[in-house]
Amino acid sequence: MTGPAKIPIPGELPLLAVPDAVLFPHERLTLELTGEPEKRLVDEALSGDRFLALFRAAASGEAMPRRGTAARIEQMRRGEDGAVRLTLLGVARVDAGPIVRAEPYPVIAASPAPAPSGHDLRIEALRRACHASFGELVLGGPDSEQVEIASRLRTAGHFADFVASRLRLAPDQRRALLETEDVELRLEQLGRFLDREKTIRDLQVRIEERVKTTLGEKERQSFLRQQIETIRGELGEADERETQIREMDRRLTETVLPPTVRQACCEEIVRLSRIPVQSAEFTIGRTHLDWVLELPWTSASADAIDLARARAILDRNHHGLGKIKERVLEFLAVRKLKRDSPPPLLCFVGPPGVGKTSLGLSIAEALRRKTAHLSLGAITDESEIRGHRRTYSGALPGKILQEIRRVGVRNPLFMIDEIDKIGSDFRGDPAASLLEVLDPEENRRFADHYVNLPFDLSEVFFITTANSTDSIPAGLLDRLEIIEFPGYTPEEKVRIAEKHLLPKQLRLHGLTPASLVVRRRAVRRVIDEYAIEAGLRALARPLAAICRKRASALLGGDRGRTAVDEADLPHYLGTSRHYPEIRGRRPEVGVATALAWTPSGGQILFVEATLMPGRQNLQITGHLGEVMRESAEAALSFVRSFLDKKGAPRELLEGHDIHIHVPAGAIAKDGPSAGVAIATALYSIISGYPVLHNVALTGEITLRGHVLPVGGVKQKILGAHRAGIRNVILPLRNLPELDEIPSEVRRRIQVIPVDRVEEIFA
Ligand SMILES: Nc1ncnc2c1ncn2[C@@H]1O[C@H](COP(=O)(O)OP(=O)(O)OP(=O)(O)O)[C@@H](O)[C@H]1O
Ligand SMILES: [Mg+2]
Incomplete structure (x- = not known):
């Protein structure tokens, strides 16, 4: 047994198990206890010899630690809240024996940890080495006089525990030292920990030097803080806020940002490092920072300008629409000649289902751009476009930046559907905010209320769609290049049905072109009588119905007729609901x-x-x-x-x-x-x-x-x-x-x- 156990340690001790508690002999520790059994334990100890056994509480699923510390209560105070605050002095390492009594608090048999006798000269050599390292570490700091005290301690065991208690060691390092009774081994361990501390400290000094010379003041602070946090993390000292701040700093260093944004983020982190982590403000700031760091400030996909390929893609997905395709190819050609020519601001106008959205998506494919998508259908609130101010609870950026973040590049093709349906009411004027999004003069510095830093949208290729230009606000209409989709003639529809819609439905229904043939006459009839709308969506439905019926017939073992002709339509589709409206009419008066x-x-x-x-x-x-x-x-x-x-x-x-x-x-x-x-x-x-x-x-x-x-x-x-x-x-x-x-x-x-x-x- 080491340590100045002038009073003999009793063989049975009340057991106080505290999470993470590691107490070296000669070390003091202040604890706060709130549980009833613990308070009772303290009361009864105080009326006796004041001894107790302090053990680290076992984590769930872990066995109780074998070794702990016999300690004496030096001081006890009762707080107003009923909690008991006590100061313990470590006396000696003890090993836990059997439990003698379990209620109202456990009492264990405890025996002093056995001390193998070490090699004196070797122990002395180790002690001197540790002493030198300890001196180097703390000299010049507030702990300088500890070096002197350490040199006067009589035993090497005491010396080791004293030094260990003065270092800021991580919990598991302390635990390892406490559990090692053998002085020689303990000094060896201590030496290793001291070396590690010294390495960290040297590293820190070097980083500081380098940072000082290469970075600006703000960044220097942020960078240093990050390093200090890393070191403190190693020491097991980082608290929740520090961990979070460190994480933010790390992300900030790893993210490529424009200087103004970086500056703003640094300032925000500095601000956060001063407010409590539990506060709502911290969470708001942290969420905001996450958003800012996740926006693609600088990442953009490279435009692949290959006119032949683009044309092939546009032709492959869409029949007709020649003028519109030409316009897109023109843009590509110009862009090829002049890299920084701004994308056009197109507005596709036409009846539902004529291919406005789907052509937009094909253009993205032809340009190899990512696609963002937003429908303004029911939007009446301007904050849906520009976000809420950060102070508003549950605030988020507007849909524009949300989409930009989702696609992860700052130059996607952005489809904005139904701009003619945009409304306005007491919650502001979404059309005006949309103007800021689309207007090439303004969108270079688009200011989302939430993000609150200008984001450059000028590389975004916007394609808007509308059913009619009538209800597009005039200010917006002025800036759009209107491209009309007039709808298709029946002949065009026949070709689209045969080339695009039917093959697609066949695929969707797991059919091969050989297993179902719809004769042209039948297609024509479907168009005239089952799907007379200008668009094509209505046409896909009867074709899908035919495919469904055919698929289930095939599953039912019907390998028979694969062709669908005009006369079969009522069987597949029921009697038609539409018919040419003037059929059956005759000249009439009035x-x-x-x-x-x-x-x-x-x-x-x-x-x-x-x-x-x-x-x-x-x-x-x-x-x-x-x-x-x-x-x-x-x-x-x-x-x-x-x-x-x-x-x-x-x-x-x-x-x-x-x-x-x-x-x-x-x-x-x-x-x-x-x-x-x-x-x-x-x-x-x-x-x-x-x-x-x-x-x-x-x-x-x-x-x-x-x-x-x-x-x-x-x-x-x-x-x-x-x-x-x-x-x-x-x-x-x-x-x-x-x-x-x-x-x-x-x-x-x-x-x-x-x-x-x-x-x-x-
Ligand atoms: N020219 C075309 N060639 C081939 N398929 C087409 C063509 N035009 C439209 N389609 C098809 O018609 C369907 C409907 O098109 P889309 O959804 O693009 O219509 P829209 O004009 O955006 O309608 P809405 O105004 O209702 O949004 C899509 O499946 C699309 O692939
Ligand atoms: Mg659409």
């Missing part, structure tokens, strides 16, 4: 066909008029907007005066009420472009001449009978074609727009240009 533009493509509308005996009242129904009602009134006035001039009898003009109705409640009907159709229906009902059913009319009229041009001509004509119309009456001034109509549609539709309404009535 009904004219108008053309409407809707966000989902061109459509035909019927304008119905009836006469009832009365006094020239006009009733209008069918949920018409204000502009359309007024245009009906203008049409009626014109028709009346026209007939009057032609000498129509008075009672034909005056002795009745007129009711105009435009059925199809689901279509929003407004705008002046139905004027000509309304006038025609009115002329027909009053004069009694029937209107041809396969003629559709569009055009605004004035009170004097002039026909003014209208918008959406291309869509309207494609819609008329889908509906089976053969003749379209069009304002003369819209004639130049016919160039954009695919020739196969031009061939089937006869366009009759008019300048005055009378030309129709003739």
Whole structure:
């Protein structure tokens, strides 16, 4: 037994097990106890010889440590909270024997640890070496006089424990020293720990030197702190905050950042290192820093500009759309010549399902850019785009930077869908923030409220999509390069179905092209009767249904017919819900066909008029907007005066009420472009001449009978074609727009240009 056990240690000791407690003989330790059995143990020890056995509490699943320390209570104080604070003095190493009593606190049999006698000269040599190292380590520091004290200690064992207790050793190093009773071995161990401490210290000094000369003040601090934390971590001293700060510092050093961002991060880390880790502010700061460090400030994917390859990809995925593909290839060509030419800001406009989103994705593939994606559908809150300020609880960056982080590069192709659906309400104006995202002047320094550091979006290739330009805010519209997707003609749809949609559905259903053939006639019929929408999404559905049926027939052992023809369609798809809208119609009095533009493509509308005996009242129904009602009134006035001039009898003009109705409640009907159709229906009902059913009319009229041009001509004509119309009456001034109509549609539709309404009535 070593140590100054002047009072003999009792053979039975109350056991105090404390996590991580390692106490050397001669060392003092202050502990706080709150458990009832422990307090009772202390009380009873104090009334006796004040001895107890301090052992490290075993971690779960671990056996109780064999060796601990017999200690005396030197001092005890009771806190106001009822906790007991005591100071223990280590007396000697003891080995645990059997448990003598378990309640109310355990008492064990304890015996002094056996001390093998070492080799005196060797022990002395080791002691001197340790003493020298210890001196080197602490000299000049606050612990200098300890060196002197250590030299005066009588035994080598005491010396070893004393030095060990003055060093900042990690818990397991202390444990190893406590468990080694053999003085010679203990000194050897101590020597190794001292050497390690010295190495760490030298390293630290060298780093400091280097840092001082190469880094700026802020960075130097951050770098040094990181090193100190590493060293303290080695010493088992780092607390939770230090661990976290160290981790942040490490990440900051490892991340490539623009100087301003790095500076801001350094400052933030310094700030965090001063606030408690448990505080909400620490967590907020830490989360923010994580976000900032994860944004791709500098990483960008290299543009692979290979025009032939890009063209091949665009052609492979999408049929037609020639003009749009050309525009994209143009950009690539320019970019190839001039590396830093800014990407265009495109806006694809067209009905649903015409390939806006999917073409955008193909462009990304052609450019080898990563794709980010955001739909503005339901966004009314500007913070969804620009984020919340950091102080707002649960704040996050806006969706733009969230996506940028997700893709991990600062130059993705960014699809922003439905920009025409962006709303605004009391939570700010998302359209204005979107402007900051898209505007090449401003997006170089895009300021997300949360991130609060300007992020450069100027390398992002934005492609926006919309069903209509009408509801895109003007400021935004100005900056967009609008590219129209008019929708497809039935012939184009047939080709797309055969080349793209059907093969895709076959793949999705595990079928081979040999196991299912859909005849062209059948495809055509599906397009005409089961999927008349302008887009293609509706077309994929019946094709999928055919594949499903075929797949389950194959599984049922039916190896029979693989071809699907026109006549088989009802079997696969049920009877069709659509049919060309004018089929079954005949020339009628008082009904004219108008053309409407809707966000989902061109459509035909019927304008119905009836006469009832009365006094020239006009009733209008069918949920018409204000502009359309007024245009009906203008049409009626014109028709009346026209007939009057032609000498129509008075009672034909005056002795009745007129009711105009435009059925199809689901279509929003407004705008002046139905004027000509309304006038025609009115002329027909009053004069009694029937209107041809396969003629559709569009055009605004004035009170004097002039026909003014209208918008959406291309869509309207494609819609008329889908509906089976053969003749379209069009304002003369819209004639130049016919160039954009695919020739196969031009061939089937006869366009009759008019300048005055009378030309129709003739
Ligand atoms: N020209 C084309 N060639 C081949 N497939 C096409 C073509 N156009 C569209 N498609 C296919 O039609 C489907 C619908 O297209 P997409 O989702 O891109 O429509 P969208 O225009 O974005 O519609 P929305 O306005 O509803 O978002 C996709 O599966 C796409 O692959
Ligand atoms: Mg889309």
